[in-house]
Amino acid sequence: MPELPEVEVVRRTLAPGLVGERVAAVEVRAPALREPLDAGALRRDLEGRLVEGLRRRGKYLLVDLEGGRTLALHLGMTGQLTLTAAGPERPPEPHEHVVFRLASGRSLRFRDPRRFGLAFTAATAALEADPHFAHLGVEPLGSGFRGRHLAAAASRRRGPVKPFLMDATVVVGVGNIYASEALFAAAIHPRRSVARISAARWERLAGAVRDTLRRAIEEGGTSLSDFVDGEGRAGAYQVSLAVYDREGRPCPRCGAPIRRFVQAGRSTYHCPRCQR
DNA sequence: CGTAGACCCTGCGCGC
DNA sequence: TGCGCGCAGGGTCTAC
Numbered sequence A: 001m002p003e004l005p006e007v008e009v010v011r012r013t014l015a016p017g018l019v020g021e022r023v024a025a026v027e028v029r030a031p032a033l034r035e036p037l038d039a040g041a042l043r044r045d046l047e048g049r050l051v052e053g054l055r056r057r058g059k060y061l062l063v064d065l066e067g068g069r070t071l072a073l074h075l076g077m078t079g080q081l082t083l084t085a086a087g088p089e090r091p092p093e094p095h096e097h098v099v100f101r102l103a104s105g106r107s108l109r110f111r112d113p114r115r116f117g118l119a120f121t122a123a124t125a126a127l128e129a130d131p132h133f134a135h136l137g138v139e140p141l142g143s144g145f146r147g148r149h150l151a152a153a154a155s156r157r158r159g160p161v162k163p164f165l166m167d168a169t170v171v172v173g174v175g176n177i178y179a180s181e182a183l184f185a186a187a188i189h190p191r192r193s194v195a196r197i198s199a200a201r202w203e204r205l206a207g208a209v210r211d212t213l214r215r216a217i218e219e220g221g222t223s224l225s226d227f228v229d230g231e232g233r234a235g236a237y238q239v240s241l242a243v244y245d246r247e248g249r250p251c252p253r254c255g256a257p258i259r260r261f262v263q264a265g266r267s268t269y270h271c272p273r274c275q276r
Numbered sequence B: 001c002g003t004a005g006a007c008c009c010t011g012c013g014c015g016c
Numbered sequence C: 001t002g003c004g005c006g007c008a009g010g011g012t013c014t015a016c
Helices: A004-018 A039-046 A124-129 A147-154 A161-165 A176-185 A199-218
Strands: A023-028 A051-057 A060-065 A069-074 A080-083 A096-102 A107-111 A118-123 A259-263 A266-270
Touching: A004 A051, A004 A060, A004 A080, A004 A199, A023 A039, A039 A069, A039 A118, A060 A124, A069 A124, A118 A124, A147 A161, A147 A199, A161 A176, A161 A199, A176 A199, A176 A266
Parallel strands: none
Antiparallel strands: A023 A096, A051 A060, A060 A069, A069 A118, A080 A107, A096 A107, A259 A266
């Protein structure tokens, strides 16, 4: 579910209610997500501390805390981060694995049924060296992301362009939905070899990735089944999807039926007429 | 070295 | 209605 746009939407909707707040208590209710939760470290690094800022790196949400530590959260496939409303606290729902109680009386809830998510802390100043981040590639919405960057990364690689685009060591944040969507926008076939893409097409693809992600953020993200923002609201970009989850439906550009096939174990959607 | 496949986990929709 | 199967937006590890 959560690719870069969804994580960015969560960041933007959480920031007003979270930044400047103080963490009163941390309750760990499930022992393990993708990695075991270190309840002691979470309490030590968060309790009594002010939240100084909210950032994003790829699909990670970064909560900077007073005292030089940062809480890193990853939503995996089904993760949700929501702030409870002011007033009496509701009891935790199923799959709410971590509850961050705030001094205001509200709380930040981390819910993740499939438990592919992550929650851990690290020194703010040394985040880039953390094994979770050290290998990550460029931010697609940053100034360093151009066709040139993709072409350079591709020169050391083989194989089809769609899994390449989803490789976080190349560029971060592009998951299964937006890889299909960006390739459609750039009119590039997902099976095309990275060795057979011209400089002009790499430039077009980089632009398509940027535009697709930006538009999805503006629309509040894609809610196919369970994505919600920091206030519990669904996104709207699912109605703007051109190809993803639209097998058999007409291509919005030419009307040909959208096709689905499996690539590196994931569903890929494309228009066989528009994408070459 | 790079790529393909299995695997982690729960829930849902579908066909029978 | 109930059951089994396939599939799902993430990433990592192993085997080639």
